[in-house]
Amino acid sequence: xxxxxxxxxxxxxxxxxxxxxxxxxxxxxxxxxxxxxxxxxxxxxxxxxxxxxxxxxxxxxxxxxxxxxxxxxxxxxxxxxxxxxxxxxxxxxxxxxxxxxxxxxxxxxxxxxxxxxxxxxxxxxxxxxxxxxxxxxxxxxxxxxxxxxxx
Numbered sequence: 001x002x003x004x005x006x007x008x009x010x011x012x013x014x015x016x017x018x019x020x021x022x023x024x025x026x027x028x029x030x031x032x033x034x035x036x037x038x039x040x041x042x043x044x045x046x047x048x049x050x051x052x053x054x055x056x057x058x059x060x061x062x063x064x065x066x067x068x069x070x071x072x073x074x075x076x077x078x079x080x081x082x083x084x085x086x087x088x089x090x091x092x093x094x095x096x097x098x099x100x101x102x103x104x105x106x107x108x109x110x111x112x113x114x115x116x117x118x119x120x121x122x123x124x125x126x127x128x129x130x131x132x133x134x135x136x137x138x139x140x141x142x143x144x145x146x147x148x149x150x151x
Contacts, residue, residue, distance in 0.1 A: 003099060005033035015108065017107075018111070026042060026091065026105065033096075033099075035097050037096055038093060043061060046077055046088075048086060078111045084108065085108050089105040
């Protein structure tokens with residue numbers, strides 16, 4: 001009978017940061033299972049007071065799926081202001097037969113402050129420029145054209 005991986009631990013560096021400015025890294029270790037490969041799913045939620053209908057809703061948004069126990073250099077959304085800007089990273093570790101264990105990490109993700117307003121404006125301009133200069137695929141161009149026959 002298959003059993004889930006032995007539980008290890010995960011940490012986040014830094015434990016406190018600012019949205020869009022700080023790059024967070026989650027590292028895990030000590031998870032073991034003979035049924036390889038072991039996979040790691042990293043989720044984030046900033047909705048700490050929501051009572052969800054399903055377990056997947058409680059985990060939040062999937063940030064990364066990989067077979068390596070690290071999620072490097074990841075910006076995170078602002079944490080829940082009602083809970084001192086806390087967010088939760090849930091790491092689900094699964095073996096080759098999808099038996100899994102979960103661990104959670106609390107992180108404080110602060111909003112951009114008014115003193116960083118100039119920096120915020122530069123970030124927004126960069127995001128807009130990247131979005132505007134992105135060449136769309138032929139399929140995307142057809143969909144935007146409204147040409148149903150071409151799709």
